[in-house]
Amino acid sequence: xxTQVLLDTDTSPDATDSTGxxxxxxxxxxxxxxxxxxxxxxxxVVALCGETFPVTRAPKPGSPVCPECKKIYESxxxxxxx
Numbered sequence: 001x002x003t004q005v006l007l008d009t010d011t012s013p014d015a016t017d018s019t020g021x022x023x024x025x026x027x028x029x030x031x032x033x034x035x036x037x038x039x040x041x042x043x044x045v046v047a048l049c050g051e052t053f054p055v056t057r058a059p060k061p062g063s064p065v066c067p068e069c070k071k072i073y074e075s076x077x078x079x080x081x082x
Contacts (some may be wrong), residue, residue, distance in 0.1 A: 027059040
């Protein structure tokens with residue numbers, strides 16, 4: 001019996017993660033309750049910064065975050081996703 005080792009190809013961001021101008025794609029903050037719905041049904045979500053898009057992928061650790069979303073998120077009071 002021969003054992004093969006497969007390389008883990010998912011250890012860095014995909015080369016296709018771009019906005020079309022060689023800058024990395026940014027991930028946005030959206031309501032947690034809308035993420036699954038968008039991923040399954042393809043419905044659009046609205047990010048804190050106002051950008052509207054369907055959820056197509058999850059961010060990887062260290063992925064760039066939209067600076068406007070981050071600023072808005074950090075200014076919100078602590079609480080639930082209601």
